[in-house]
Amino acid sequence: MNDQPWARSRREVASALTSGVSAALTVAHRGASAFVLTGDVGAGKSHSLREVLARVAAPRRLVRVGTLTARGPYAVVCELLGADHGPTAPRDVEERLLARLDALCAAGPLVLAVDDVHEADAASLAVLNLIASAAEDLPLALVVTRRPRPRREHLDRLLRRPSTQEFPLPPLDEIDLDALVHEQTGRWPTPGLRAALLAHRENALRVTTLLDDLSRGGALLTGTHDDHIGLHTGPDTAAALRPGLDEAVAAGIRSLRGPVRQIIRVLAVMERPVTPEELASVGGVSPVAVVEPVQTLLDRGLVAFDPAGRVAFTHDSYRDAVARAIPPALRRVLHTAAADHEASAHRVRHIVASGAPPERVLSALEEAGAELAGAPAVEADLLADPPETWRASTATVELAVRRSRALARSGQMRRAEEVARSALTTATDPAQTVELSRALIFALTVQGKTSEALALIDRTPFDTASPRVHAIMEDHRRQLSLLGGLRPLPLRPPVDDPLELTLTGLVTEALRLCLTGSPRSAVELAWEASRRHRSAEVDPYEGSASDVWPPFVEAFLNGPRTAEAALREVERLREERAAQWQAAPHQLLSAAIAMSAGRLDEAAATFDAGLDLAETGELAWTSMAVGARALIDVLRGEPDAAGARLDRWKAGPRVLQFGIPQPARAEVALLETRRRYADAARLAHQVRSRAAEGHHAVWLATIAPELGRVALRAADDRLRAAIAQDIERLPAPLSPALVPSVLLARALTAVAHEETAALAAEAAEAAADIGEALVEMAAWEEAAVAAAHQGHKDDARHHARSALRCADRTGAVHAAARLASRLRTAGVRLGSTAGRVRPATGWEALTPTEAQVAEQVRAGLSGPDIARRMHISPRTVQTHVSHVLAKLGLSSRVELAAAAAARAAGTPPGPVPVRR
Numbered sequence: 001m002n003d004q005p006w007a008r009s010r011r012e013v014a015s016a017l018t019s020g021v022s023a024a025l026t027v028a029h030r031g032a033s034a035f036v037l038t039g040d041v042g043a044g045k046s047h048s049l050r051e052v053l054a055r056v057a058a059p060r061r062l063v064r065v066g067t068l069t070a071r072g073p074y075a076v077v078c079e080l081l082g083a084d085h086g087p088t089a090p091r092d093v094e095e096r097l098l099a100r101l102d103a104l105c106a107a108g109p110l111v112l113a114v115d116d117v118h119e120a121d122a123a124s125l126a127v128l129n130l131i132a133s134a135a136e137d138l139p140l141a142l143v144v145t146r147r148p149r150p151r152r153e154h155l156d157r158l159l160r161r162p163s164t165q166e167f168p169l170p171p172l173d174e175i176d177l178d179a180l181v182h183e184q185t186g187r188w189p190t191p192g193l194r195a196a197l198l199a200h201r202e203n204a205l206r207v208t209t210l211l212d213d214l215s216r217g218g219a220l221l222t223g224t225h226d227d228h229i230g231l232h233t234g235p236d237t238a239a240a241l242r243p244g245l246d247e248a249v250a251a252g253i254r255s256l257r258g259p260v261r262q263i264i265r266v267l268a269v270m271e272r273p274v275t276p277e278e279l280a281s282v283g284g285v286s287p288v289a290v291v292e293p294v295q296t297l298l299d300r301g302l303v304a305f306d307p308a309g310r311v312a313f314t315h316d317s318y319r320d321a322v323a324r325a326i327p328p329a330l331r332r333v334l335h336t337a338a339a340d341h342e343a344s345a346h347r348v349r350h351i352v353a354s355g356a357p358p359e360r361v362l363s364a365l366e367e368a369g370a371e372l373a374g375a376p377a378v379e380a381d382l383l384a385d386p387p388e389t390w391r392a393s394t395a396t397v398e399l400a401v402r403r404s405r406a407l408a409r410s411g412q413m414r415r416a417e418e419v420a421r422s423a424l425t426t427a428t429d430p431a432q433t434v435e436l437s438r439a440l441i442f443a444l445t446v447q448g449k450t451s452e453a454l455a456l457i458d459r460t461p462f463d464t465a466s467p468r469v470h471a472i473m474e475d476h477r478r479q480l481s482l483l484g485g486l487r488p489l490p491l492r493p494p495v496d497d498p499l500e501l502t503l504t505g506l507v508t509e510a511l512r513l514c515l516t517g518s519p520r521s522a523v524e525l526a527w528e529a530s531r532r533h534r535s536a537e538v539d540p541y542e543g544s545a546s547d548v549w550p551p552f553v554e555a556f557l558n559g560p561r562t563a564e565a566a567l568r569e570v571e572r573l574r575e576e577r578a579a580q581w582q583a584a585p586h587q588l589l590s591a592a593i594a595m596s597a598g599r600l601d602e603a604a605a606t607f608d609a610g611l612d613l614a615e616t617g618e619l620a621w622t623s624m625a626v627g628a629r630a631l632i633d634v635l636r637g638e639p640d641a642a643g644a645r646l647d648r649w650k651a652g653p654r655v656l657q658f659g660i661p662q663p664a665r666a667e668v669a670l671l672e673t674r675r676r677y678a679d680a681a682r683l684a685h686q687v688r689s690r691a692a693e694g695h696h697a698v699w700l701a702t703i704a705p706e707l708g709r710v711a712l713r714a715a716d717d718r719l720r721a722a723i724a725q726d727i728e729r730l731p732a733p734l735s736p737a738l739v740p741s742v743l744l745a746r747a748l749t750a751v752a753h754e755e756t757a758a759l760a761a762e763a764a765e766a767a768a769d770i771g772e773a774l775v776e777m778a779a780w781e782e783a784a785v786a787a788a789h790q791g792h793k794d795d796a797r798h799h800a801r802s803a804l805r806c807a808d809r810t811g812a813v814h815a816a817a818r819l820a821s822r823l824r825t826a827g828v829r830l831g832s833t834a835g836r837v838r839p840a841t842g843w844e845a846l847t848p849t850e851a852q853v854a855e856q857v858r859a860g861l862s863g864p865d866i867a868r869r870m871h872i873s874p875r876t877v878q879t880h881v882s883h884v885l886a887k888l889g890l891s892s893r894v895e896l897a898a899a900a901a902a903r904a905a906g907t908p909p910g911p912v913p914v915r916r
Contacts, residue, residue, distance in 0.1 A: 010176050013037075013167050014048060017143075018055045020165060024141040025058050025109035027885040032165035033135035034142040034158065036117075039169035041317045042205030045145035046115050048169060052143070053113060060111035061104075065119040066316055072345055073375035076124035077131075080112055089123070089374040092575045095864070097127055098874055101134060102863035108892035109139040116316065117144040118152060122377035125154035126410060129161070133612050136163050137605075137878040139891060153412055154377065157616060172201040180204060181229065184211050187222060190230035196241050205317060209249075210241065212301075249321040252300070259285075263293040264302065268322035269334040269353075272346075273310035282337050344368040345375075348382045355387040358395035365402065376409035392426035397436065404439040405541070408446070411581050411617030416443040430464040437462075438469075438541060441476065446581070448620025448655035450484035468502065472542055475505030482508055482515075483621070485659015489516050489695040498525055503532050503543030510553060515658060517697035517731040519557040526550045530570065533577070547573045548585045551593065556698050559737040559770035560597040564871055567593065584613035587873055588625040594872070595628055598773025598810035601847045602872055604632045605879035620655045627662030634669045635774075635812040642670050659694050661687050665703055672710050673814060681714035688719070692726055700726050701738050701745070705778055708748030724749035740767035740775045747782055756786035761799065777806035781819045788826035796828045804830075811847050813838075843903065845887040853880040857893050858900035 017035055024033040039045045046064070053060050063079045071078075073089050074097070081100045085093050104110055112131065114120065120128070132142050146155060158164055172180065177197055181189040189197065200206040214220050219237045221230040231237065256264060266283050267274065276294055280287040294311060297303040306312050313319040326334070332355045339350035348364045365372070365379070372379045383403040390396050400423030407416035420440035427433045437460040444453040457477050462470045478494065481487055489512055495501060498509045506529040513522035526549050532538050533546035547570040555563035567590055574582045587610030595603035607629040614622050626649045633642035649663050656662075664687045671680035684707045691700040704723050711719035727745050734742055740763045747759035764779035780803035788796035800819060807816035820830055839845045846854060856866040863881070867874040881893060890896050 008170065009173050010044075010048060010170060013169060014051055014055070017048075017052050017167050021052065021056050021111060021141040021143060022058075024135065025056075025111070025139050027139055027882060027891060032163055033140065034132040034161060034164040035144070036159060036164060036166045037143070037145045037169060038148060038166055039145070040147060040203070041320065042203040042315070043169050044172075044204030045169060047204065049113060049115055049143065049145050053111065056111055056141075058109040058111050058141075059107075060113060062113040062115065064115040066116060066312070072371060073121055073123035073378045074127065076114065076117075076120040077127040078124075080114060088370050091374050093374055094127055094130065095575070095874075098130060098134065099862065099864040101131060101138075101140075102874060102878065105138045105140050106862070106893040108894065109141075111141045111143060113142075114144040116146070118146040118150060118155060119316070120152075121375075122152070122154060122381040122410075123375040125152060125158075126377050129154055129158050129616055132158055132161055132164060133609070133616070134875060134878055137875070137882040139885075153415055172198075172204060172207070174198070177201065177207065180207055181211065184208055185215075185220070185229050187227050187229035190228050192233075193220075193229060193231040196231055199241070205315065249317055250325060252302075253318075253321050253325055256296075258293075259289065260293040260296045263290055264297055264322050265326055265330075265334060266338075267303065267311060267313065268319050268326070269331065269338055269350075271319070273306050273308070273312035275310050278341065279311065282334075282341050284337070344371040345378055345382060352382060352385070352387065355389050358386075358390055358393060358399055362395055362398060362402075376406040377412070379403070380406040380410060380412065380415070392428075394429055394432065397423055397427045397429065397432045401432065401435050401439055404436070404443070408439065408443050409581060413443045413446045413618035416440075417447070430461055434460060434462060434465045434469060438473075441473075442541075442544065445476075445480060445483070446617075446619055446621075448484070448653065450480045450486065454480055454486075468539065472502045472504050472539060475502045475508055479504055479508040479511075482511055483658065485656055485694060488693060491516060491695060499528070503529055503538045503546060506532070507543055507546055507549060510549060511658075514553045514556055515698055516695050517701075519553055519698065519735045519737070523550070523553045523557050526553045530573065533573075545582075545585075547577070548582055548589070551586075551589050555589075555593060555596065556702075556737050557735045559772055560593045561771045563589075563593045564597075568871060581617055581619070584610055584617050584619050585621075586610075587613055587875075588622070590873060590876075591625065592628055595632060596774060597771050598777070598806065598812075599849050600632050600636060600811045601880070601883070602849045602876060604629065604636075605876045606873060607632070609873060609875040609879070620653060621657045623649070623654075623656045624658075624660065624662045627664075627666040630663065630666035631669055634666065634673050635810070635814055637814040637817065639670055639673050639814075642666060646670070658696065658699075659690070660696055660699050661690050664690075665706070668710060669706065672713065673818075677710065677714035680710045681716040681719055684710045684716075685719055685722075688722060688726065692722075697726075697730055698738065701730055702741050704745035705741055705748060705775065705782075708745050709778070709782070712748055720749045736770055737772070740764075740770070740772050740779065744775060744779045744782065747779075747786070754790060757783045757790065757792070757795065757799070760786060764799075764802065773806060773810055774812070777803055777810060777812060777815055780806060781815065781822075784819065784828075785822045785826060788823050788828040793828050796823060796826070797830065800828075800830055808838075809848055811838075841887050841889070843888070846884060850880050850884050850887075853877060854884050854896060854900050857881065857884075857896050858904065860897065 017037065020032055020035055023029050023031060037045050037048060053062060061080055063076060065076055074085060074093055077097055078084060081097055081104065083097055083100045085096065090096070114128070128142065134140065135142050159166060174194060177194060178188055181197070197207050197210065200210060214237065219232045221232050262283055263279055266279055270282065276290050277287050280290045283290065301314055302318050303311050304314050335350045335354035339347050339354060342350055345368050348361065348368055351361055351364045380403050383399055386396070400419055404416045404420040407419060417440060420436050420443065424433065424436050424440065427436055437456055441453045441456055444456065454477060457473055462473045482489065493509060494505070498506060501509060506525055510522045510525035510529060513525065529543060529546040530550055533543050550570055551563045551567040554566040567586065571586055574586060587606060591603045591606035591610055594606055607625055611622055611625055626645065630642040630645045633639070633645060646663055646667055664683060668680050668684045668687060671683060688700065688707055704727060708720060708723050711723065723745060727742055730742065743759055743763035743766060747756045747763060750756050750759060760779045760783035764776045764783060767776035767779055780799050784796045784799035784803055787799055800823060803819055804816055807813065823830060852870065853866060856869065861869065863874050863877045866877045885891065885896060888896065888899060890899060
């Protein structure tokens with residue numbers, strides 16, 4: 001979360017917030033794009049929000065949460081976006097909502113505002129985080145108001161986002177107070193009235209209700225010939241001025257008696273607008289009997305009818321005051337009555353609040369299964385506050401297991417860990433201890449806490465569980481060791497027939513085979529694990545990561561094209577199986593595949609989106625992605641960005657996936673870029689040694705050309721010899737994806753230098769055949785440099801042109817500059833064949849991917865349609881569109897479509913619009 005701006009007055013807050021929102025709507029903006037206005041009940045948040053929205057010159061959509069909570073999961077965000085998912089949220093509801101957001105933003109800048117966001121359903125809060133993320137690449141601002149309490153996990157996440165800025169609402173000062181009195185009465189306060197009201201400057205609602213009370217009591221004095229209003233002093237006035245908002249509201253509530261009090265209590269417990277008939281039914285009276293009580297509440301201004309004819313509190317402070325005043329025993333009675341008139345998730349909430357036995361809560365959860373299946377965050381919220389009357393039992397532990405798993409499914413791993421740990425202290429049934437331990441082990445694993453997870457496996461009595469569960473945990477132990485790189489990868493399988501392994505064991509064996517150099521064998525096991533997942537033959541909570549790994553293995557077997565097809569299949573399975581937490585690893589895999597294919601801009605955008613998702617979902621296994629993203633910075637000629645990215649990673653937990661030193665690989669490239677060849681070679685030795693000791697043969701083969709180039713430039717023959725030995729130790733036959741890298745590594749480490757150019761050219765052609773664009777580019781570079789050193793200048797220029805075409809296509813400007821520099825050293829100048837420098841603005845500034853996206857926009861495709869056609873994420877499309885708009889000086893996709901159409905038709909473009 002950005003530092004909270006200090007402001008002395010509400011006017012300064014309104015001005016700063018207006019400026020921030022307006023800036024966020026510009027295409028090239030890189031500051032805050034989500035804004036949170038924080039204040040206690042009655043502080044005037046809603047008024048300040050409306051004031052800011054009125055100042056911003058852009059379309060806006062505003063919802064107030066209070067009247068929406070009754071509609072179920074995703075109700076708030078559906079209302080905000082004008083979407084309707086039907087009575088039950090589909091499994092892909094979040095994708096549909098983001099598609100709707102994309103459509104809304106296509107026309108230009110947009111402000112989305114949510115008042116009282118702290119009351120929103122958990123599913124909506126989760127989507128608001130996704131909207132805040134999307135706002136970083138769209139002409140979009142998200143503005144919400146909230147109270148500091150209650151704390152909501154997804155709201156806390158929103159506040160922690162670097163692109164979120166919080167504005168605490170300061171007390172009213174004299175100018176604010178005068179304006180409020182004038183707005184309420186049409187007159188300006190005298191010094192006496194101002195002084196009396198300033199005692200309540202913390203709470204704007206108290207000031208307005210006090211003015212109403214004083215007016216009804218005849219304590220406000222107005223002059224005949226001026227525009228001021230004063231205060232009549234006296235004992236009654238002094239008494240009226242003393243209490244704060246809570247005390248004043250509570251006093252008004254205490255004055256209610258009989259049927260009026262009963263009706264307002266029912267309304268408070270329901271926590272949603274209800275019809276008079278519903279009030280009567282829950283209250284156990286005839287509809288006629290509620291007419292007079294409701295009228296009394298209407299007359300007092302405590303309630304009002306909403307547009308649908310339902311009764312609702314006029315301010316949530318009244319609802320809170322009524323609820324607090326209900327004795328706990330009576331509140332439970334009311335919740336019991338309300339539960340009989342509600343359905344699905346709302347019924348569960350009332351049953352929990354009624355203090356019903358946990359067995360009844362479990363039954364209600366089963367009945368609400370269809371509604372909660374696609375909204376795990378809502379299920380976790382429903383179970384957040386168990387009654388104090390519950391005692392540890394089989395049912396309470398089962399509820400803890402459900403809540404921990406719901407938290408994990410919604411990406412709240414830390415909370416899932418806390419719940420499971422707490423429940424383990426009370427669990428006595430061995431079977432439930434095992435289930436809680438499994439839930440905890442999963443949460444720990446996702447967070448990268450491998451040592452803690454292994455220790456938990458060691459002390460959990462899995463021997464008391466079924467033989468299958470015991471086998472699953474033994475396989476999970478091996479998986480944790482592999483994932484965390486705790487020891488060198490085994491070179492032999494744990495059993496003769498891997499199909500006899502549990503699903504967890506099958507995934508682990510697929511990864512072991514792939515990483516140690518046998519992706520052909522690995523790919524069959526990876527797909528078999530995906531097939532078995534959620535089948536009747538396996539434990540329902542076993543192998544939850546099965547759908548993550550097939551594309552990973554395919555990339556090392558056949559290259560990026562096959563891996564992309566595999567990724568599309570597992571993404572379909574993710575939606576089908578409602579495995580929301582897999583979105584982050586799938587996004588990161590998509591980025592890695594795009595990088596191998598040479599689509600660097602797409603890869604960078606996808607890595608950024610995936611790392612954002614990983615942070616939101618508390619996924620720790622991001623070292624491979626961070627290192628790759630830094631490599632992209634280096635390739636695109638942005639070494640300072642790469643250095644800053646690596647420094648941030650070093651300052652964090654530094655969890656290395658598989659023990660592979662990917663960030664250090666990026667640092668080697670950065671040192672080479674800065675021409676610190678000796679330092680690069682020293683670090684390259686360490687990277688190679690660690691990978692070799694860990695038996696990471698496939699990864700070592702992949703990076704061997706980079707390390708070989710560093711060895712060549714640093715004149716480090718020892719490093720070159722070590723790389724040559726590593727290559728010769730690879731298992732045969734090589735997979736198609738590894739052949740180009742191995743050929744290039746052999747070219748760089750060849751003893752007979754006359755072979756280098758031919759081997760490198762062969763590597764380039766092999767890489768082109770399977771779509772490995774970065775390897776192709778590197779291979780043509782080495783072929784050109786080798787030919788130049790051998791005196792074959794024409795061959796050098798020919799190979800260089802091929803390398804430069806690759807560099808231009810991928811956007812690897814540093815690679816082009818490096819090639820030109822190395823050839824100059826060898827006595828070859830490229831002249832007009834040198835790579836062109838892409839301009840910063842205009843159509844020629846677009847990268848190939850950006851140009852392709854612009855063409856799709858011209859064809860009328862939506863963001864999700866473009867994403868499906870180009871096999872990238874909608875968030876990545878948004879990033880590309882944002883870059884295109886910035887380079888062309890446009891504000892919306894509508895303008896882009898018109899400009900692209902005019903360009904295609906050869907007609908002059910219209911005037912560049914003024915950005916708002």
